[in-house]
Amino acid sequence: MLKKLSEMEGSINGSFTYTLRRLIHIFQSNKELLSSQGWVVGDPYSYSWWGGMRTPDEIAISAFLVQLTKWEVVREVMMKLRENGISNVEELSKMDIDDIDKEISKVNFHKTKARRLKAFSMEAVKLGGVTALVSPINEEKLLEIEGIGKETAKSLLLFISNARVFPPSSYSAIVLGRVIGRHVSQEEASKAVAEALSDIYELKLMHAGLISVGKAYCNRKKPKCHECILRDVCHYKLNTISYIDR
Ligand code: SF4
Numbered sequence: 001m002l003k004k005l006s007e008m009e010g011s012i013n014g015s016f017t018y019t020l021r022r023l024i025h026i027f028q029s030n031k032e033l034l035s036s037q038g039w040v041v042g043d044p045y046s047y048s049w050w051g052g053m054r055t056p057d058e059i060a061i062s063a064f065l066v067q068l069t070k071w072e073v074v075r076e077v078m079m080k081l082r083e084n085g086i087s088n089v090e091e092l093s094k095m096d097i098d099d100i101d102k103e104i105s106k107v108n109f110h111k112t113k114a115r116r117l118k119a120f121s122m123e124a125v126k127l128g129g130v131t132a133l134v135s136p137i138n139e140e141k142l143l144e145i146e147g148i149g150k151e152t153a154k155s156l157l158l159f160i161s162n163a164r165v166f167p168p169s170s171y172s173a174i175v176l177g178r179v180i181g182r183h184v185s186q187e188e189a190s191k192a193v194a195e196a197l198s199d200i201y202e203l204k205l206m207h208a209g210l211i212s213v214g215k216a217y218c219n220r221k222k223p224k225c226h227e228c229i230l231r232d233v234c235h236y237k238l239n240t241i242s243y244i245d246r
Helices: 016-029 031-036 056-065 071-083 089-094 097-103 110-127 136-144 150-159 170-180 186-196 200-216 235-245
Strands: none
Touching: 016 031, 016 170, 016 186, 016 200, 031 200, 056 071, 056 089, 056 110, 056 150, 071 097, 089 110, 097 110, 136 150, 150 186, 150 200, 170 186, 170 200, 170 235, 186 200
16 A cells, blocks of 8 residues: 555655655745746735735635636736726626626636636625635535635635645646655645645645646656756656656
């Protein structure tokens, strides 16, 4: 049986926790990469980590819009919603789905997202606002809302409620797996990182860093290891690529 990540030696790096510490140090020194991928590293409790969004409502709304859509497009749509005074669930809950649809027409699958945003907004308003709905005690309720899967639910909990959780994602699982040199499932990575790190800043930095590396370098089929900021600590790069590329 595979050892739990928290029990295993992190290959070239020592323990899993020690590996995470090294990654945190590297992400901390490469904030510009994270920023190029839409993460604004700053105060641990600031909402702006989430692409410069200002409020819990803006984080939640943009989390729906970003599914299968580029962040640049989402950002433009969010700026327009903000300008029009409707980047909040109070206003969206009162609007017709067709009107929401017109406002978000630049994002992919806007019709579906308009319907989901309306439903989410109504639920949030019913409970007293986004921060009331997005709370660890409501995780099951969040998962019942159309358009919110495990990754989105835990992302909202981390970036809105500052809950000590780590969102499961395919990027994190691939990058972490390659760094430590063994397959890691999304759920396993989510659990192990949340157990190993308790600091909100570090959890946010780890999520933003792994997603950024995954998007910028760690392509599933053709990773760009020579450019990657993790190349000096990555098992895959040091033990696989080195033989091929020499
Ligand atoms: S060095 Fe290569 S395999 Fe390792 S994380 Fe970076 S891109 Fe992925």
